[in-house]
Amino acid sequence: MERDCCFRWEDGIFRYRAAAIIIENGCVLMAGNERADYCYSVGGGVHLGETAEDAVVREVLEETGMRYEIDRLAFIHEDFYDGDGAAIGLRCHEVAFYFLMKPRGSQKLNSHSVCSEGRESMHWIPLDELGKYKAFPAFFAEKLQNIPMQAEHIVTVE
Template identity: 45%
Template sequence: MNKDMTVPCEDGIINLRVGAIIMMNGKILMVGNDRADYLYSVGGRIKFGETSEEAVVREVFEETGVKMEVDRLGFIHENYFYGDAASNMGKLIYEVSYFFYMKVPKDFEPACMSMTEDDHEELLRWIDVNDPIKYYPEFFRTELLHPIEGVKHFVTDERPRED
């Protein structure tokens, strides 16, 4: 049971994904690579047979070298967008992501050890939530400044509208 939960559906793809909210000293840890002009949350696809909590713990370890515990679920994000990697270029992707606040150890020093699906080295970067750089998910800009105890649901849809 080591297969990513990525499923072809008609001409598109369905992804189930997790993201980690790793905050320290007022900054959030994000990931980038030399192919993309944006940053994204630490995390990745859920593997078949995993729960979303198991997946985020695994992904955090794979990307930072540190085994962290989940604090709580913060957000569920449904997202329609068009792929930009070699394997999904231009394909419509429907992705459901679960974003978890993580319990960050006081001595946390991440070391990036991961690659993108098309073999680009990933780099970790601490940013201020208000940093003008483009990063995803965009709702982090407002929601992480004023966290709530419950779970919030967001929908993003980049499909062209027929009005």
């Protein structure tokens, strides 16, 4: 059984995550689920012994049903926040690598994804409207308007 690079201590959780930035026709693909009142980037935990690159390709296929290729690393995000869902009441520390994926030229998906919060749904959100949504990571609303050519390190403390 594969294990995510994640550990828990008394009052907190650390998680290593790989996530995708999938943009097609001026829209970014975001995920949601049955319990959350927000949307989030496609991606998930990196398994022990797995590279972040392999993890993002695997996660995108699992969540969208489509195979995407990596273009480049766009962001490294250190995120400190109070947990919700299964992590409610815990202090969370997440390190995530966000990879820009190569466009396929189609928004067609074959998603049947399920997460710990229930069935997931995929949403194509116009880049110029992303700021109107409760979406995570929050920096997407600004940074996806002009994605840097070099990977950018972002730290968020909520």
